Amino acid sequence: MKRILSVISIFAVLLTSCTGDQGPPGFDGFDGQDGGIFVASAFEVVIDFNADNDYQxxxxxxxxxxxxxxTLVYIEWETDNGEPIWRLLTQTEYFDNGVLVYNYDFTQQDVRIFLDGTINLNTLDNVWTQNQAFRVVVVPADNIDGLDVSNLDSIMQAYAIEDFELR
Incomplete structure (x- = not known):
């Protein structure tokens, strides 16, 4: 029994005291600083869609x-007791004479928010085209995995966004 304990002890010491080649260096943090925080940038725009701006x-x-x-874009879809309810684009609305889609695309330079669909956009009531509020959030892709991006509140909480700059 003593011999088995001695062998196990020597084996444990050998395994814990062995060293090998150092691994490759890890990536630097945000802006080259270790442990930097990933920051999401956000702003809000209020848009009047019309034929003059090609509904975009x-x-x-x-x-x-x-x-x-x-880039994630949310539209203020409705309010509940004065509290805005935000929905992630794209959002689709069905009418008797066609379909309206609020959509967006983005590049590294800008974000484009536009109306699309089968409906004649010139026939839409102002409730669908005027004073439409959108919140735009740009987040690092590495940190978006597992987040419920459809919920603006969860994105705001995850990235400590307290307010939106109105542009």
């Missing part, structure tokens, strides 16, 4: 957007 709006970010960043 293009907004330059005004800050650096990396190729791996993801």
């Amino acid at each position: 709006f293009i907004e330059p970010y005004g800050f650096d957007v990396f190729p791996s960043d993801v």
Whole structure:
């Protein structure tokens, strides 16, 4: 029994005291600083869609957007007791004479929010085209995995966004 304990002890000491080649260095943190925080940038725009702007709006970010960043756009869909309810685009509304789609696309330089669908956009009531509020959030793609991006509140909480700059 003593011999078995001695062998186990020597084996344990050998395994815990062995060293090998150092692994490759890890990646630097955000902006080259270890342990940096990933920051989400956000702003709000209020848009009037009409034939003059081809039912679209293009907004330059005004800050650096990396190729791996993801842009999310939310529309203020309705209110509940004065509290805005935000929905992630795309949003589709069905009418008797066609379909209206609120949509967006983005590049590293800007985000484009536009109306699309089968409906004649010129026939839409102002409730669908005027004073439409959108919140734009640019987040690092590495940190979006597992987040419920359809819920603006969860994105705001995850990235400590307290308010939106109105542009």
